[in-house]
Amino acid sequence: MHGSIFNLLKRFVQTQYDHSTWLRLVELSGLHSADFAMDEVYPDAHIYALVGQAAEMTGIPAEQLQEKFGEFLVPDLMLVYKRYVQPGWGTLDMIEHTEDAMHGAVRRDAPGTRPPILHVTRVAEKELKVEYESERRMGALAVGIIRGLAAYFDETDEIEVTPLSNEHEEKVVIRVRQR
CATH class of the missing domain: 1.10.260 (434 Repressor (Amino-terminal Domain))
Structure with a gap:
């Protein structure tokens, strides 16, 4: 880490x-x-x-702590990776571009790091399916980061984040829906 x-x-x-x-x-x-x-x-x-x-x-519980920590991380992450964020993006856009832009930069700029792999599918105009994959088994951190992004983009009341599988597995499916 x-x-x-x-x-x-x-x-x-x-x-x-x-x-x-x-x-x-x-x-x-x-x-x-x-x-x-x-x-x-x-x-x-x-x-x-x-x-x-x-x-x-x-x-x-550890998962709850990870979620809270994930929410806490977002302002710092957004500061570090702001050059990859396009004007007009919201929570869903940010999630869609995290793997290519931010995780790609981490893999390129910090050899030895292993950020999770995110497979993001736009299921509908206002819904994403996020497949988190990491041997670290810290899907709860990802859930917290997604909730933190909603707060960052002032969309907390509009974004619903639902883990569809156990957050402690290597592969976690998360549904993100904008109301």
């Missing part, structure tokens, strides 16, 4: 709780450092340990 994700997770925990909670989370996760270099890639086991420990500490 890319170091930037760990740094955003750190900020998420500090925003929701405080810095001492982050330090305690890292310690209880068995990690040796609370700092992650932005341009390095870390073992996936680190993120699993942190999320698992956070779920244990808070009593909030």
Whole structure:
């Protein structure tokens, strides 16, 4: 997992709780450092340990924490990838172009990273089927990012996000519908 994700997770925990909670989370996760270099890639086991420990500490299921973290990520992701966003796009357009534009850029610019593969199909004018595929099994994060995109584009009341399969599988199907 890319170091930037760990740094955003750190900020998420500090925003929701405080810095001492982050330090305690890292310690209880068995990690040796609370700092992650932005341009390095870390073992996936680190993120699993942190999320698992956070779920244990808070009593909030890991999938729910991942969704909340996904929502939190969106403003930063949009800032980093704004050059790929066309004027006039909304949530559905953004999702349709994520794989080619944003994930393509990540694969090109950050060797060693493995963003999930998204197969997006426009089922109807206002409905997408998103097939998330990743050995990380973090479909809940994708659901959170989609909800975060709806908030970013001020479409929260218009966008319905429904996981159609278990969010903890390698392949997760998500329906995104605009009312």
